[in-house]
Amino acid sequence: MAHLDDETRRKALATVALYPERRSALIPLCHLAQAQDGWLTPEAMEDIAELVGVTPAEVRGTATFYDMLHTEPVGRYVVAVCTNIACMLSGAYETLEHAEERLGVHVGQTTEDGMFTLEDAECLAGCDKAPCIQVNHRFFGPVDPPALDRLVDDLASGALDEVVPPHGVLCRVERTVGLEAAGAAGVPAAEEAP
């Protein structure tokens, strides 16, 4: 169970400083915390609440609204199978069923070894690769059952480590322009939010 570490906290303060209202930084901070632990720990949500000036209940309320934010522990790889119309017509349910069999879990569950969490997802905007899959927010497709087996093998063996970062990481290269500027101008300015 982890609070925000020093590095995340530094980024969080710089992020908060970017907004005229502290509260606006709530979702960006949830992503920062998720990048740290792979999911939003209760301690991280309490930290975020303090940083943006709301109650932990409100942070949890916001975080649970969004499917991309996880308030329960997830596996190392979060596999989201799109089941919207384009993917469905291209066989998404076959892929999903196969994934359930292959991983031995139902949708929403995590494998016992903590490697994979299986999810079904609404449109991932990857219709050109239907049926499309996201692993830790990286696109794969088209993924039919044999392709899924290969993908799972590669993930398990670490062959895709270069492609798929740990869960929660949105961009490997952080766009630091705004952050650095805010940091240079003195981060605690956020405390004075009106």
Added chain:
Amino acid sequence: MSETAVGGAGASAEEAPTVSVTIDGVAVSARPGELVIEAAERAGVFVPRFCYHPRMDPVGVCRMCLVEISGPRGFSLQPSCYVRVADGQEVRTSSEKARKAQEGVLEFLLVNHPLDCPVCDKGGECPLQDQALTHGPGDTRFVEEKRHWAKPIEISPLVYLDRERCIQCSRCTRFADEVAGEALIDFAFRGDAIEVATFPSRPFSSYFSGNTVQICPVGALTAAPYRFASRPWDLEQVETTCTSCAVGCRIVAQSSAGKLVRYLGVDADPVNQSWLCDRGRYGFEANGEGRVSSPSRRKGEGHEAIRWPEALRQVAGALQAAAAAGEGRVGVLGGARLTNEDAYAWAKLARTVLRTDHVDAQLDDGLPAATVLGLPRATIDEAVHARLVVTLAGDLREELPVLYLRLRRALAHDGLAVLECSSVPQALSAEGATRVGYLPGEVARLVGALTGDAEPGEVPGADRSGVVTARRMLAAAAAGGATRGEGVVVVLGRPNLAEPAVGYAEAAALLHAALPGARFLPALRRGNVHGALEMGLAPGVLPGRVGLEEGRAWYESAWGNLPGATGRGARELLEAAAAGELDVLVLLGADPLADLPDPDLARRALEGVGSVVAVASHWDASSSAAQLVLPAAAADERSGSTTNLEGRVTRVAQKVVPPGTAWPAWTIAVALAAEMGDDLGFDNLETLSAEIERVAPSQRGIDLDVLGRPAHRDGLVAPIAAVGVRVGRRGPRLIDPIATPGIASVEEQGAPLVVGDAVALGGQPAGIAGAGPTGSRPPLLGPPASSVPATAPRLDAYSLRLVVGRTLYDRGTLVAASPSLAPLRPEATVRVHPSVLERLGVRDGEPVRVTGPGGAVELAASADEAVARDLAVATARLGTGERPGIESLVAGEGPIDVRLETI
């Protein structure tokens, strides 16, 4: 300040309606900015609703109030609780289209709502049930399985959540966020998985959590004390006033089978606007626990029950002997739990029969009576519409929760300027009020620096820039009116029991001298302490805000001979008792052993006095130590009136019968007088009330008959002459069964409305004969003169100055006797700055010894960044009472310095 000059909602309520709209074919004049649903309601058209609540901002989430509203593109369905009226607007609330929309919404709301009405607490008073009948389709097409969830969930020790019943109206979450300012509950998840939820490690432990239960339009939120306690059709109810603190919230008290089961807040516009705190809401439980049910005489370690005639003979005998021995041989302590009528009867008994002016309703924990009664008084409405509110009181959230709620709402929502003067940061500054600190003992110096003409000097405990800011705020606000200080309201209390009250009296006098137009809200917290002071239960004060000497001629013609000398206040009285100078001490519901800031003095006094007579409703520490105990009726067991901190007099009504042979306190006074061969001049409540109206100058025009009229349900502020027009009234009070389910028909009190409802001033009140006083009425007490503030001793480098505050759930009788509230009492700690603990080498939570001039106590240390480095902050009346608490360090005059030591 003229009442009409007050701005904000009060003034706008007086403006003439200017927008004309057509609702269901009828032309209606609406106020600009009014919501369509409100305009329709005033025009007698009811639009079904769930999420709309008249005391919260509209959100338009439940969609039940969809109506057809005309716009540039013709009629369209719009939520009437969210759309504001516009000139020429046409509204159709019951057209085919609107009905179909409403039926559709209701059908959807019922899709997942369990049909468990027969076992649901809300069944019978449920807005969903009622509106499904009146505005629903009458049938359902839903044949699938409804969602199922674990239930109920205990989201706090007082509130249970049934998620299946929730219809997502968001009333509870909005109340917690908007009104209480603590969003401890919020919606989690989305779509059909949505639920109201707390954060896992943070229960919904709000002082105001009961309000969410009150406004829930379904049975999703239920209160632990009322779960399965009654069915709505078995309830009897009466409108009355809550007397658990001095705010005086209007409530209905509901009983079932002769037992109190529930309080609901009434939407009294000038006072509580339908909200209550949890202590008030669940404090009624104390009525059933630990009661004195028969007159009792001490026998060995316990008490034996005796009969009333025997008890009266013994008490009267003791009192008669004391009165015969000379003036001032009897002391009367307490009275803050009595009604005004009780207090008047006892004030009269003490002065005329017991020949003593040693009476005090406060236990050395408040302010001098002359200060409270003499300062120009503000109302709560004036405070929330003020230019500036200055608080110089204990944490209002802990002491007067609903006053805090109204000020917080005005501060957070309406931009009220609040200046908090406090030694330790309080709840209002956490909500955005400007704060200036001071070291205990230096309050008069702080006020001098804020109001003086000269450049302010150094104020111990206050940082210089804070003083300058505060000074500027005060000067700007004070200059706005015709009289200097007009529009400034000062909330004056006693924030620190370890600091002399005289500093606050001096501060008030200084403020009044500098700002003659400023008004004061005295923040004394005991139930009817203001009524007791108003009725003369204070040394040197006679009923109706009159000084003993100023009122002597008037009262001697009304009552007979008065004591010659001004009596002693609680502390001096108890010191005299300890020195053996007192023959009888009468405790009117007072518990000095537990309540006096200096419990050791109380112990010595009770041992030193000849005999102790307790007129008590509960067996508390002091009544258990008394030789003779007379059982008194408690709240909801007797009728009368009560006075709140504004001076507002409201009726309290009887709902249940007192236990055993308990009597109202005024009848005990009458019976004792009769036993002593005297006659107080009244033998029923009506003549007693009429005598108060006739005799007490501040109560002219106010008696139970007048207060019983529907137009005066929210009470009258005494003295009537000083208050011209009522402020903030939104029109006749509506009992809104959707806003407050379960409150649909409050029994009428008193006489029905008579034609010409105005209160007649002067002249003889009709129908009551009897000799009136002669001569002219004495003047009301004026504001005290200011003096040069005394300076407190300097704090040495090793000591910490003690702050002893109060908390809502303490060891007081009401909380201790309530099974739901007693477990909520917090742990006793001493809060200090973390650096103090570091220096001692003590970790957060470890016990330390706090040593002061009056002794030493052991408490758990708590590190708090908000506490200044030279303070030690503790709360009175916590712990079990078996070991001495922090109050045992409070002794004598002057601020108290303590040292912390490791154990």
